[in-house]
Amino acid sequence: MNLKLDNLKTSLAGGAAGLTLTLALGVAAVPAAAADFPEAGSTITIVIPNSPGGSTDTSARLFADALSKNLPNQPNVVVQNRTGGNGMIALNDIMRADPDGYTLGILEATSVVLPPVLEGRDYDPLSLEWIAQINNPLYLAVASKASGLTSVEQMAGTGETFVQASTGGRLDGSTLGARMTGMAMGFDVNPIPHDGASEALLAVIRGDVDWMQGTFPTIYAQIDDVVPLFTYTSERIPNLPDVPSVAELGHEELLKLNGLQLVLGATPGTPDDVMATLNAAAEAAFMDETFQEGMVKANQNAEWLDAGETRELIQAKIDLFSAARDELLEE
Amino acid sequence: MYDAILPALGVIFSWPGIAFLIGGTLIGMVFGILPGLGGGQVLALLLPVTFALEPEYAIIMLIGAAGAVPTAGSVAGILLNTPGSAQNVATTFDGYPLARQGKAGYAIGAAATSSLLGALVGASVLIMILPLGRQIVLSFSYPEYFMITVMGLCLIALLGEGTMWKGVMSAGLGLMLAFVGADPIEGLVRYDLGTDYLYDGIKLVPVMIGLFAISEALSLLLDKKSVAGERIEFGMSGVWRGSLAVFRNFGTFLRGSILGTLIGIIPGVGGAVANLIAYGQAKATAKDKSSFGKGDIRGVIAPESANNAKDGGAFVPTLIFGIPGSLDMAILIGALMVFGITPGPRLMLDSPDIIMVLIGTLVFGNVLAGIIMLGWAPYLARVTALRSTTVAPVILVLGLLGSYATYGNFGDMIVALVFGLVGYFFQAYGFSRVALIIALVLGGLIEKNFYQSMLVFGIEGSLTRPITLGLLLATIAMLVYPALRASPGALLSRAARRSRSKESKDEG
Incomplete structure (x- = not known):
C-alpha cells in the first residue's frame, strides 16, 4: 500500500473539507457540542458513492431535504457524489472526516462490508456510527x-x-x-x-x-x-x-x-449527544410525508431500521460473507 | 403517439415553457463551452432545481441544457484546440487549423449549422423509428458492440496523423492506459500503484484536457503568438460562408447525421465514438483527402452533425428500455423516475405527451443554441486574435478547473498536467494525440465486449452473426480500400513525397 500518497490525499481532502466547513460556518473549527449542533446556517454533507441520477442518488436527495427540515436550526443538507474506487473514495471521506456530525454517508450496506472481509482492507465496518437504514428496494x-x-x-x-x-x-x-x-x-x-x-x-x-x-x-x-x-x-x-x-x-x-440496503452513517467517534440529535432527526425525516411520497413516486421501498437494527444488519452480513469467504475466493 | 405532437409544441412554446427552454439552453451552452464540464454536470446541477417543477417543465429545462452542450462544446475546440467534451474531440482536428488560418468564424458557422441541422435529422429519425426501436436495439449484442469498437479503433489508420509507426505506438500507449484499473470481468485491479485513485483507471476527461488544452497552452506560451497569427476574418461574412459550406457538402453532413443517429441508438457506445467515426468516414469517402487535418471544413461538418444527431438516437434505448447511453441519459432517467415516469415499453402507450415534449425540446433547444452561436460567432472569433500570453493562462486555468470539476478529484488535475506534457512532446516529435485518445476511449469497451462475446457466444458463435460479419467485412474494406485504389507505383511515389516533405519540415 502506498500509505504516504494516501495520507497526503487525506490531508489535502481533509484540509479542503475543513476550509469549506469553516467558511460555511463562519467560525473557527472547534468541535461542536450537541447543544449547538447543528449550528444555524451550517451545512451538513451527505457523501454518496454513486453518480447523480440512480436510485441511491434519488433516495439520498429526498432524504437530505427531509433531514434538513427535521434537524434543529434547519441546516443546509447537501448530497455530494463521490464516485469511484468501488465506493472506497466516498467511504474514506466519511471515515476520515472530523467526527462532528457534519459529514454523513448514505452507502450500500454490502459494499461497506465486503472490502475488509474479502480484500483484507484495514477498517471495521462496525466502527462507523450507524444511524439507520432508509431504503431497501424490492x-x-x-x-x-x-x-x-x-x-x-x-x-x-x-x-x-x-x-x-x-x-x-x-x-x-x-x-x-x-x-x-x-x-x-x-x-x-x-x-x-x-x-x-x-x-x-x-x-x-x-x-x-x-x-x-x-x-x-x-x-x-x-x-x-x-x-x-x-x-x-x-x-x-x-x-x-x-x-x-x-x-x-x-x-x-x-x-x-x-438487495441494495441503503444505510446512513456518520464518522467513527462522533460524540453521543450529536448522534442522539442525528438519530432523532433521521427518524423524523424518514416519517416525513414528502420523503415517503417521493420514495413511492420513484418506485423505491423506504424501509426503516433504527441504529441498533442497522448494526445488526451489518454484523449479519459480515458473519455470512466471512463464513463463505474461502468458497467465494476459490478458482 | 403522433397526435401528441401538437399539444407538446403548445407546452414548449407557451409561458413558462419557453422560459425554461431558453434558460436551459443558455446554461447548457455555458457548460458546453467550458472544457471538462458537460451534459453530466449541468444535469446534476439542475436536477434538484427541477424537483420543484411540473414534469413537463423539468424535462424542457433538462433536455434544453443537455442538447445545447455539444453545440457549444465545439467553440472552445475550434478556437483553442480545447474540446468542450469527448463529443467534440474530432471537431478540433480541422476546426483548430481553420482558426489558426484566421477562419474561426467560418468554422464556427459550419459547426453551429451542422449541429442545428444534425439535431433535426436525429430527431426526425427518432420519431420515425421509435416504433421499430425495440427490434433495432435488441439486434445488437456483445459481438456487434465489439465489432463497432474495433471499427472505431481501425479509424486511427485512416486519420493518418504522423507516420504509421508513430501512430501505432501512440495507439498502443492509449490501449495500455485503457487497461489500468479494475478489469471488467474479475474486478481485479491492475497497475493501480497501490492507490485508490487508479482503481477506476485513467479517466478520459483529464487526459483529453491535458493532451489538447494544456499542451496547446504550453505551445502558445512558448511560441508567443496569437492563435491565428496575422490574417483574421472578422464579421458575419465568414460565419455565413461556414453555414453555406454545410449545404455545399450536404452529402458529408447527411452521412455524419445518420451515422451519429445510428451510433446513438446502440447503448454503451455513445457520443465519444460518434464524432470520431463520423470524422473517419468523411475522410475515408472524400475524393481529395489531402486537406484533412489542415483545416478542411468537411472535418468540422461531419463530427458536429454526428454529435448532435446522436442525442436523437440515444433516446431510443433510453425511452424503450430505460437504458442510459451516457451519464446525461442516466441523470435524465433519474429525473423522470422522481416524477413517477418510468422509461420502458409502456411509456409510449401511457405518456406519449411526455415523449413528444422531450423530442420537441431536443429539436428547438438545438435550433436555439445554433442560432445563438451563429450570432456570437464573430465575437467569439476575436479570441483567436488575443496575444498568447493572455490566452494561454486562461486555457490553463479553465483546463485544470474543468478536469477537477468533472469528478471533484485532485488526482485528475495531476493527470491533466502530466498529459499536458505528454501532448506537448507528442506534437513536437510527431506522435499522434488522436490515436492515443481513440485507443483510450475504446480500449475498455473493446476489452469488456470481447470478454462478454467469448463467454457467451465463443469465436464461432460471434462471427456467424450477420451484423457482426457485416461490420467485420466493412472494417476490412475500410482498411484495404485506400491501398487497392492506389496503384503500387502511386503508393511508392507518395511515400517518397512524404519523406521529402518531412525532411524539409525537419530542416525548417
Whole structure:
C-alpha cells in the first residue's frame, strides 16, 4: 500500500473539507457540542458513492431535504457524489472526516462490508456510527424467456451452471449475493458483467443469458419480457402474487445477502449527544410525508431500521460473507 | 403517439415553457463551452432545481441544457484546440487549423449549422423509428458492440496523423492506459500503484484536457503568438460562408447525421465514438483527402452533425428500455423516475405527451443554441486574435478547473498536467494525440465486449452473426480500400513525397 500518497490525499481532502466547513460556518473549527449542533446556517454533507441520477442518488436527495427540515436550526443538507474506487473514495471521506456530525454517508450496506472481509482492507465496518437504514428496494430474480426456465425449481438442486447477467465482477457485492444464492439453492452461477442493471436486463431480454437479479424499479417496466423466478422478501408481493418469496423457498438468510440496503452513517467517534440529535432527526425525516411520497413516486421501498437494527444488519452480513469467504475466493 | 405532437409544441412554446427552454439552453451552452464540464454536470446541477417543477417543465429545462452542450462544446475546440467534451474531440482536428488560418468564424458557422441541422435529422429519425426501436436495439449484442469498437479503433489508420509507426505506438500507449484499473470481468485491479485513485483507471476527461488544452497552452506560451497569427476574418461574412459550406457538402453532413443517429441508438457506445467515426468516414469517402487535418471544413461538418444527431438516437434505448447511453441519459432517467415516469415499453402507450415534449425540446433547444452561436460567432472569433500570453493562462486555468470539476478529484488535475506534457512532446516529435485518445476511449469497451462475446457466444458463435460479419467485412474494406485504389507505383511515389516533405519540415 502506498500509505504516504494516501495520507497526503487525506490531508489535502481533509484540509479542503475543513476550509469549506469553516467558511460555511463562519467560525473557527472547534468541535461542536450537541447543544449547538447543528449550528444555524451550517451545512451538513451527505457523501454518496454513486453518480447523480440512480436510485441511491434519488433516495439520498429526498432524504437530505427531509433531514434538513427535521434537524434543529434547519441546516443546509447537501448530497455530494463521490464516485469511484468501488465506493472506497466516498467511504474514506466519511471515515476520515472530523467526527462532528457534519459529514454523513448514505452507502450500500454490502459494499461497506465486503472490502475488509474479502480484500483484507484495514477498517471495521462496525466502527462507523450507524444511524439507520432508509431504503431497501424490492429485489428479485428473473429468467430470460429464451432460457426456457419457468420457475426456480428448474434450477435449484440441479448442480447445473446458469449464465447470469451481473452488474460487476465475480467479487462484486451483487454478484456475490447471486453466487451465495446459487450455493444455498444448489446450482452454479456463471456471471457475465455489465455496466449497470439496465444493460444486464437488456441481455436477459435478448436471451443472451439465463437469468439475473435486480431491483424492482429497474425490472418492473420490462416484466412482460422476462420470467420472474422469486422475490427477496419474506412474503409474496402484491404486484407479483404468483411469484414465490425467497423465505417461502426456505432461504430466509439470503435476504441479508442480496438487495441494495441503503444505510446512513456518520464518522467513527462522533460524540453521543450529536448522534442522539442525528438519530432523532433521521427518524423524523424518514416519517416525513414528502420523503415517503417521493420514495413511492420513484418506485423505491423506504424501509426503516433504527441504529441498533442497522448494526445488526451489518454484523449479519459480515458473519455470512466471512463464513463463505474461502468458497467465494476459490478458482 | 403522433397526435401528441401538437399539444407538446403548445407546452414548449407557451409561458413558462419557453422560459425554461431558453434558460436551459443558455446554461447548457455555458457548460458546453467550458472544457471538462458537460451534459453530466449541468444535469446534476439542475436536477434538484427541477424537483420543484411540473414534469413537463423539468424535462424542457433538462433536455434544453443537455442538447445545447455539444453545440457549444465545439467553440472552445475550434478556437483553442480545447474540446468542450469527448463529443467534440474530432471537431478540433480541422476546426483548430481553420482558426489558426484566421477562419474561426467560418468554422464556427459550419459547426453551429451542422449541429442545428444534425439535431433535426436525429430527431426526425427518432420519431420515425421509435416504433421499430425495440427490434433495432435488441439486434445488437456483445459481438456487434465489439465489432463497432474495433471499427472505431481501425479509424486511427485512416486519420493518418504522423507516420504509421508513430501512430501505432501512440495507439498502443492509449490501449495500455485503457487497461489500468479494475478489469471488467474479475474486478481485479491492475497497475493501480497501490492507490485508490487508479482503481477506476485513467479517466478520459483529464487526459483529453491535458493532451489538447494544456499542451496547446504550453505551445502558445512558448511560441508567443496569437492563435491565428496575422490574417483574421472578422464579421458575419465568414460565419455565413461556414453555414453555406454545410449545404455545399450536404452529402458529408447527411452521412455524419445518420451515422451519429445510428451510433446513438446502440447503448454503451455513445457520443465519444460518434464524432470520431463520423470524422473517419468523411475522410475515408472524400475524393481529395489531402486537406484533412489542415483545416478542411468537411472535418468540422461531419463530427458536429454526428454529435448532435446522436442525442436523437440515444433516446431510443433510453425511452424503450430505460437504458442510459451516457451519464446525461442516466441523470435524465433519474429525473423522470422522481416524477413517477418510468422509461420502458409502456411509456409510449401511457405518456406519449411526455415523449413528444422531450423530442420537441431536443429539436428547438438545438435550433436555439445554433442560432445563438451563429450570432456570437464573430465575437467569439476575436479570441483567436488575443496575444498568447493572455490566452494561454486562461486555457490553463479553465483546463485544470474543468478536469477537477468533472469528478471533484485532485488526482485528475495531476493527470491533466502530466498529459499536458505528454501532448506537448507528442506534437513536437510527431506522435499522434488522436490515436492515443481513440485507443483510450475504446480500449475498455473493446476489452469488456470481447470478454462478454467469448463467454457467451465463443469465436464461432460471434462471427456467424450477420451484423457482426457485416461490420467485420466493412472494417476490412475500410482498411484495404485506400491501398487497392492506389496503384503500387502511386503508393511508392507518395511515400517518397512524404519523406521529402518531412525532411524539409525537419530542416525548417
